[in-house]
Amino acid sequence: MLEVKSLTTTYEGLVAISDVSLSVAAREIVAVVGANGAGKSTLLKTLAGMERPASGRILFEGEDIAGSPTHRVNMLGIALVPEGRRLFPRLSVRDNLRLGSYLHRRKSDREAPLDTVFKLFPRLAERLDQRAETLSGGEQQMLAIGRALMTRPRLLMLDEPSQGIMPKLVDEILDSVRTIREAGTTVLIVEQRLAETLEIADRAYVLQTGRVVMSGPAKEIAGNEDVRRAYLGI
């Protein structure tokens, strides 16, 4: 589904990710793990069109999308739940979700994903008229994922969904990622929480200072002592 070839992105003259290649097959959950500053967020931002790559190719279902603007990438079927969530704080929960399906012209296309989102995160349904900024960190993350699902993506990319969230909700959110995949959406997730993430992922890539240093089935990566010590600092 997604094929990244030798992707390099520089940020203000510094190389943030270098020569990264990876692939994601349909209905997989693929994790990218690594320490803070390893380039995980830059990788997802580049895939989503929020950063322009310096070189390399991003093939999504055969089409090279490297350098395409974010809205076009989204329309092709890739949704990013970004670092810091980037909700529209003064808009209501309902409006944040509705904006997700803004481009679907048919009413049925607009209403259907809403049910999916409410089934996944029932507490969003209770807070429809609240401003997004009044939600707790965990609820905001649910809303950010919900908003992304409203665009009906075939590939959902999550950037550190556990950031700034109480531990109890982290499990809930990671569980929802499983459910999302079971419903047929492919997932690429970036996380610092190694153990929990590798538990839900099929395969994983380890990123260190902008390069892929290891990849393989999530179980192998999780069990690899070298990975834990050298690359993840735990």
Added chain:
Amino acid sequence: MLSAANIAQILMSGLLMGLIYALIAAGLSLIFGLMDVVNFAHGEFLMTAMYATFGLVVMLSLDPLILSPIVAAIMFVVGAFCYRAIIVHAMRARTNVGMVQVFATFGLAIVIRGLAQFAFTPDYRSIPKSWLGGQTFSVLGVYMPAPQLAGALASLIAFGALWLLMKKTDFGKALEATREDAGAVGLVGIDRNRVFAMGWGLGAALVGLAGAILSIFYYIHPDVGGPFALIAYVTVALGGFGSVFGALAAGVIVGIVEAVSATVLQPSMKAIGIYAVYLLVVFLRPRGLFGNL
């Protein structure tokens, strides 16, 4: 001394003109709120709309009032074009984006003004005959010049339509979302450049509507936009930068302050009151009356 009738007359004159000021300022405020760009060519948009009205009146022999929606539509295209042709490039500047934007719109103002002088000469023109020109209504002894009354009503209708657009339509939500975080709307598939272009179009259309009605009772010349633009900047600052409906209230305040200053001081000093209020606001409440910056 001022009688009650005098006071009522001053307030009414101020209110009518104030609503027109609000209409002029609305577009400026809309564009600023959307993308933090101050359009220094706003007065020139007004002037363009006045010449467009004049030209259409001459060509089609229709009344300016009938032509005002057409002028607004033309200005929508002008505004959206200015965004696509100039502003979008200014926003891509690698360093000092703020200054580049200031000079881009300031340069646009000089170009439009120069083109107007070249094409139409600096002569003052006016629309000699119209339905409303020179007419006056009187209610309970308070006089209301018909063109100002039409401008005030057009302003209220335009603000009403703007409110409906922003609160009740999907596009309005996209507009609000872009105001909140222009960098994030792409994540839901919205092309922010399209929203920005629409914002410039709407902003120019609002000032275009004002220009069409002003052309009924104002002389038309290449520098006509300047004083109105200055008042619009004061109005936007008073209402709170980016608060479109703050501009409505602020426009009325500015209009009334102007009318009061003209009576209490003298007509030639009517602008002094406006700028005094502006200074007061800057000192006491720099974010404006309704701003949330």
